[in-house]
Amino acid sequence: MSEASNFRDAMSLLTTAVNVVTTAGAAGEHGFTASAVCSVSDSPPTLLVCMNQSSRSHTHFVDNNVLSVNVLGAHHEHLSNVFASKLDSDERFTHGAWHTLITGAPVLDDALVSFDCEIEQVQAVGTHSIFICRVVAISQTDRHAEGGNGSGESLVYFNRRYHPVGQVRQIDMA
Template sequence: MVEAIDFRNAMSLLTSAVNVITTTGVSGHHGFTASAVCSVTDTPGTLLVCMNTSSRSYVHFIENKILTVNVLAAHQQNMSQVFASKLSSEERFEHGEWTTLMTGAPILKETLVSFDCKIDQIQEIGTHAIFMCAVVAIQQNTNKSGLVYFNRAYHQVGNEDMV
């Protein structure tokens, strides 16, 4: 069996997009920063999102059954840090500009792209849950540079001058 620390160290070398995952419902807006997001299929458009089940927001995502994957642009590193911080859910949403699409889950403006989703299936494995999410709307923006996480640090990819 691989030790957890060895696994985490190895995974730090897997470059990942930085995302702010959001939901809303009767208990208010909630969100967290995640790199564990992946395309499953394009027919129908489906993403998977992994979330720690001990997160204070976990129950809200389960109850709401909707979420948005906000893929951060290079200039939005501060939003990643805000949504990974100990700030309350209300305080987190005081940062950035927000809108909505079909589900009503918060869409962060100026991202690379936002995927508005309904959570179709949930599977718990170890410390995390996997949300299988049907994409119901997409908002793509004009930003050309993305934010990635590699070797425990943020990096910019892409080029603002790209057409």
């Protein structure tokens, strides 16, 4: 087994949140499913997003220089699969309801939380680019709003499968 295969197998045991990362601008509207997203700093609010350089939308993210990280809820498994598929960008955005914040990157209406960002740095490491992104706006879904998911469960990826995490339990004190 190759070193890369061993590494991928080991990484499959690292539980990660599932996100749809989007961009829009002169280079068009694009998006992909990502698990390699994490906080860098809260002052200033900064995220790190990793993207394969061979991805067909990589240059569009670099050219637009903005992105939105949409953290998916357990009810978004289908959307995760859509943005990981070979569908073209126009088809991908017909799934889900979208709006924009400051940068113009698409923000998923019912994401658990969305981070609207400007890409401040791009660092090439191996096969991937690391985007260092300054957060310029945040949109959080009201998990208890009528008609919403209500559970607030997050969609995570572990051992090459999706799992819901964070079920809110109601305790009856009567």
